Amino acid sequence: MQERYYKFSSYLKRRFSQKVHKISVDAGFSCPNRDGTKSKEGCIFCNNRGFSLNSRISPRPLELQIKEGMDFNRARFGAERFIIYFQAYTNTYASLGTLKERYDTVKRFKDIVGISIGTRPDCIDEDILSLIDSYTEDYEVWLEYGLQTIHEKTLAFINRGHTYQDFLRAVELTRKREKIKVCAHVIIGLPGESMEMVLETAKELGRLKLEGIKIHPLHVIRGTRLEEMFSQGLTETLELDEYLELVTRFLEYLWPETVIQRISANCPREFLVDPLWILQKGRILEKIEERLLSESKFQGRLWVG
Template sequence: MLYYKFSDYLKKRFGCRVARISVDAGFSCPNRDGTISSDGCIFCDNRAFNIAVRNAGRGPLASQIEDGIAAGKMRYGAKKFMLYFQAFTNTYGPPAVLKARYDIVRNYDDIVALSIGTRPDCVNDEILDLIGSYSDRYEVWVEYGLQSIHDRTLSFINRGHTYADFNNAVRLTRKRKNIKIAAHVIIGLPGETKADIFETARAVGLMNLDGIKINPLHIIKGTRLAASYKKNDLLTLDEYVDIVVGFLEQLSPGTLIERLSADCPWELLVAPRWILDKQGVIRAIEAAMIGGETRQGKKWTKQI
């Protein structure tokens, strides 16, 4: 096994193809509404998050879910589904409001898993207890946007939280045994060297998280990064592949790899264009791993 694919895990766990339904449940983000900042992360444009979200906009949540189920059945032959609260910050609100929105999952018998995407500074015990309560019927995940362990980078990209916030969120979440934890990281952030990125890989590896989503930095139209980036700052496909392979080597073999490239609609993408061939990027990573006779976790055991 080159790396531990999330799709394989879901298939084995639930006995059939499980498709993810990504929704916009109408939340906001404290990094956009003025609470932390009103500018947002410099790369952020939630329109690029996902096709369903783009098409549905903030249409009714039920319609987004029903469209997602129909599309998953038709395109992938999926029989079961994971509901992913993706857009913006999905724990940003009073617990009663969160519960009212999460509860919609109980209306759909084919949904077997629930995943909540959020910022690491937007959870507390009460919210995590609420999320954990869905483990009565669902596999439950929380996905934290980390992006990098380097506070200077987090500050530059205007995340509005620190690495310590992420560590705290992981610590709080781990007090519950019924919530799985995934982190999102971005490779190629401004000012980061390969050594910096590998420091993030080592730190995440040592945390032995349940899952990770690895994204290449890409520039989306209308973002602040689009106005300031320099073409030479972006990774080439070969550079990205080389770094991802090294990143995977430093992760625990038990961490599920949920994503290795980005999904961005061509009409919103400024650069790099190579991310438009998502399957090609994944094939290139796998080929490099085979050629290099390496695998996820190859360097992980040496660190503990």
């Protein structure tokens, strides 16, 4: 049966002939939205300990994180090849020398086929792109830009510290390096956003024909400004059914070739305040499929190019 959206697992199967798994690492970078350069508070939803396993446990050498990740994924899932995901904080926010030293760690392992670098759209320039581009000789390379929404009002409210124009500029710069693939991160259910606003983000990202996108529902993580707002009744989260409606409509406006790298959230129970339904990841994925099927929706159905 034809897939109703372009799953990352399908992309990996098509692209590589072996079982490829992605390993998230914390390479010890900081973030300008936390160190005072942009702000000290960070994005209102941010607690990297809730995002990534390697940020939860005490700092360990990058090489060890990669080795343990590979060993675990080999034993548990039969993984044969790996993409190393520089996930925690802003992974282009350091000197060129430091960036090269951290990225070069992947060269010590023969089974790595790709690197994926998570960053902010205001933390990229030609020199950093040249460095990242140099890895495309030997690896599949993804640059993952945190965007969350195209709406400036929301970006200001969630204290992103960058604009949508910053994102467009980052994509334009990256596009000049043809081998680097671009993935955008989006949150559905941000405070104050209507369905129309969410779908405007989808249409814009469809227009940009990005290689990848990660979507997740807004969720409240402990130790964040969002948790304070939530506990004071100043903001809400979506019900599962509302998310299903929004995410399935969102997919319809995307370019059919955009790989959906994520469509639900990952957060350990001890860090999660709300909504608890995000813990049932398998069920959410099933329900998205069911909704798409029952309503004859599919990725790209309303894409206008």
